[in-house]
Amino acid sequence: MAKRKGIQTIVLESKPCILSTTSIVGPKEGNGPLREFFDLVLEDDTNGMNSFEKAESSMLNFAVSDCINKYGIGKESINYLFAGDLLNQLTSANFAARQIGIPFYGIYGACSTFTEALSLGAVFVDGGYADYVISATSSHFSSAERQFRFPLEFGNQRSTTSQWTVTGAGAVLIGKSNENYKFPCITHVTTGKVKDYGVTDPNNMGAAMAPAAVDTIAIHLSDTGRKPEYYDLIVTGDLGRLGRGLTEDLLLKHGYNIKDNYFDCGEQIYYNQEQNTGCGGSGCGCSAVVGSGYLYKKLMKGDLKRVLLVATGALLSSTSTMQGESIPGIAHAVAIERI
Amino acid sequence: MAKRKGIQTIVLESKPCILSTTSIVGPKEGNGPLREFFDLVLEDDTNGMNSFEKAESSMLNFAVSDCINKYGIGKESINYLFAGDLLNQLTSANFAARQIGIPFYGIYGACSTFTEALSLGAVFVDGGYADYVISATSSHFSSAERQFRFPLEFGNQRSTTSQWTVTGAGAVLIGKSNENYKFPCITHVTTGKVKDYGVTDPNNMGAAMAPAAVDTIAIHLSDTGRKPEYYDLIVTGDLGRLGRGLTEDLLLKHGYNIKDNYFDCGEQIYYNQEQNTGCGGSGCGCSAVVGSGYLYKKLMKGDLKRVLLVATGALLSSTSTMQGESIPGIAHAVAIERI
Numbered sequence: 073m074a075k076r077k078g079i080q081t082i083v084l085e086s087k088p089c090i091l092s093t094t095s096i097v098g099p100k101e102g103n104g105p106l107r108e109f110f111d112l113v114l115e116d117d118t119n120g121m122n123s124f125e126k127a128e129s130s131m132l133n134f135a136v137s138d139c140i141n142k143y144g145i146g147k148e149s150i151n152y153l154f155a156g157d158l159l160n161q162l163t164s165a166n167f168a169a170r171q172i173g174i175p176f177y178g179i180y181g182a183c184s185t186f187t188e189a190l191s192l193g194a195v196f197v198d199g200g201y202a203d204y205v206i207s208a209t210s211s212h213f214s215s216a217e218r219q220f221r222f223p224l225e226f227g228n229q230r231s232t233t234s235q236w237t238v239t240g241a242g243a244v245l246i247g248k249s250n251e252n253y254k255f256p257c258i259t260h261v262t263t264g265k266v267k268d269y270g271v272t273d274p275n276n277m278g279a280a281m282a283p284a285a286v287d288t289i290a291i292h293l294s295d296t297g298r299k300p301e302y303y304d305l306i307v308t309g310d311l312g313r314l315g316r317g318l319t320e321d322l323l324l325k326h327g328y329n330i331k332d333n334y335f336d337c338g339e340q341i342y343y344n345q346e347q348n349t350g351c352g353g354s355g356c357g358c359s360a361v362v363g364s365g366y367l368y369k370k371l372m373k374g375d376l377k378r379v380l381l382v383a384t385g386a387l388l389s390s391t392s393t394m395q396g397e398s399i400p401g402i403a404h405a406v407a408i409e410r411i
Numbered sequence: 412m413a414k415r416k417g418i419q420t421i422v423l424e425s426k427p428c429i430l431s432t433t434s435i436v437g438p439k440e441g442n443g444p445l446r447e448f449f450d451l452v453l454e455d456d457t458n459g460m461n462s463f464e465k466a467e468s469s470m471l472n473f474a475v476s477d478c479i480n481k482y483g484i485g486k487e488s489i490n491y492l493f494a495g496d497l498l499n500q501l502t503s504a505n506f507a508a509r510q511i512g513i514p515f516y517g518i519y520g521a522c523s524t525f526t527e528a529l530s531l532g533a534v535f536v537d538g539g540y541a542d543y544v545i546s547a548t549s550s551h552f553s554s555a556e557r558q559f560r561f562p563l564e565f566g567n568q569r570s571t572t573s574q575w576t577v578t579g580a581g582a583v584l585i586g587k588s589n590e591n592y593k594f595p596c597i598t599h600v601t602t603g604k605v606k607d608y609g610v611t612d613p614n615n616m617g618a619a620m621a622p623a624a625v626d627t628i629a630i631h632l633s634d635t636g637r638k639p640e641y642y643d644l645i646v647t648g649d650l651g652r653l654g655r656g657l658t659e660d661l662l663l664k665h666g667y668n669i670k671d672n673y674f675d676c677g678e679q680i681y682y683n684q685e686q687n688t689g690c691g692g693s694g695c696g697c698s699a700v701v702g703s704g705y706l707y708k709k710l711m712k713g714d715l716k717r718v719l720l721v722a723t724g725a726l727l728s729s730t731s732t733m734q735g736e737s738i739p740g741i742a743h744a745v746a747i748e749r750i
Contacts, residue, residue, distance in 0.1 A: 199538030
């Protein structure tokens with residue numbers, strides 16, 4: 073089949089483009105090294121709402137609406153919204169979708185959700201099933217912390233391997249390939265399998281997700297016949313400092329050296345030492361704001377030409393952890409290129 | 412765009428087929444009126460596992476594996492698994508996907524997830540992005556009850572408008588259109604928007620979901636130019652007795668009379684009076700087992716030729732309900748036809 077290459081990769085022959093993006097983050101992310109690349113930095117992470125869940129949903133709503141407005145089309149032109157978040161029952165995405173009113177597919181892949189959304193959106197556009205789609209995800213430190221860990225008021229001590237859930241939302245408008253290729257295009261999609269190497273520590277997500285990242289990156293390179301240096305940057309979602317190191321080492325064993333062009337969104341979004349963010353950021357807002365902020369702007373400017381974005385998700389629940397299960401991981405890759 | 416019709420409908424020109432299905436249910440569903448249509452009825456709803464969550468995941472795993480085996484291909488031929496369930500972070504689907512080892516997209520649309528899975532799977536096959544996909548969902552009374560409502564041991568009184576979460580899993584194998592059209596085909600996909608008419612009672616899901624069902628059915632009929640009687644059966648997922656009545660009445664106001672060929676999976680899966688199931692069944696296992704059991708077998712036999720399956724989801728979480736939010740609903744339709 074011409075649209076498939078290797079065992080897990082789709083080639084998007086029409087090269088759907090990313091026509092606009094919007095990123096919105098909380099104050100802590102706005103104090104990090106990527107500040108200048110975000111469209112909006114909130115001064116107050118409640119965004120004027122009376123709960124953190126509603127704050128998160130309002131941020132996702134803003135990202136989607138602003139992303140559409142930027143490109144200058146009406147929202148009735150958007151055929152689908154692919155969106156998700158970390159909250160139980162995708163509360164943020166569902167309530168944002170209620171306000172936005174675009175036909176909606178809710179998706180969940182923990183922190184891998186951003187590239188899941190990009191993959192599905194790009195396939196729908198490439199196949200001619202949509203003229204325009206929005207792919208968007210969000211997360212919020214305070215809503216995630218109390219759902220997955222402890223009430224904030226409890227003030228629990230953080231582990232050295234912990235990561236800090238990013239407060240932010242990112243949205244991407246994908247459309248048919250564009251005149252003069254002035255926009256970055258999604259050229260390949262490599263969909264991951266669930267990988268589980270038996271990590272059981274929910275404070276060490278990087279180690280739980282690294283095997284999935286390694287598997288998806290290795291398969292993408294093998295499927296496409298590309299070498300790591302084909303990409304200006306291979307970007308993982310939110311493995312953090314520890315998971316990034318593991319991924320580099322494990323890929324070396326597969327014969328791939330990515331150390332010179334490897335970037336992890338989680339590791340780079342904060343000044344980890346000064347901002348007390350442990351191994352780095354996490355949450356499906358992390359790759360969303362770095363992808364739709366930093367990476368997209370670098371791609372538009374021409375500083376980057378070829379990026380492999382691999383968001384990674386840890387597929388645990390507090391129930392599965394209490395029942396003694398280990399933490400499965402998954403990673404989906406999309407190749408974004410200026411052509 | 413030829414692949415789109417009207418405002419929210421996709422025409423699948425290659426007519427992807429449903430090549431096999433598997434349904435597995437618990438003992439209560441096995442005592443209901445559709446018993447003969449299920450492939451496996453468990454005697455014990457723990458399925459030999461030490462938690463209800465693991466039981467649900469094992470049922471989903473069985474449904475997927477058995478569905479692949481029935482058609483006689485290896486699981487390495489399956490390009491994608493689209494799956495989801497009701498549990499937080501899609502625990503059942505994630506852990507089943509870990510065992511199954513097929514590239515995996517997790518999806519969530521509450522009880523609408525089954526037709527979301529069918530929609531995405533059919534599009535991937537139609538577009539040539541996959542040779543074979545599995546679409547599958549599950550739910551379990553005991554895992555859902557304690558997550559969404561009360562611990563089972565508490566023995567709370569049920570409201571008269573309550574529904575009973577189906578213990579079951581259904582899987583569907585979708586492939587390219589087949590010689591002699593001996594299999595039912597997915598011909599159209601109509602994707603829903605989130606609808607919210609302000610219902611706030613989490614014990615009255617039928618009323619919360621009915622507006623979404625009405626919207627999606629009316630748009631499907633308008634987009635395709637079909638009349639209700641084109642279909643042998645218009646099937647909603649799990650509105651129950653109350654939601655079914657509301658849907659009939661509201662569609663009449665849109666000018667569509669579906670009373671003569673309308674079937675609700677939730678209302679029909681139990682002997683509601685005798686089995687004390689209130690308004691009927693619910694959960695994303697409900698439309699999954701009725702769709703992959705009853706409907707598929709009727710379609711294969713030729714008793715039914717044209718079915719519009721419209722699974723409906725109530726997009727609440729216990730957190731959003733406690734924060735005073737109303738209950739948004741969504742419904743996705745797929746047309747399944749013998750041609």
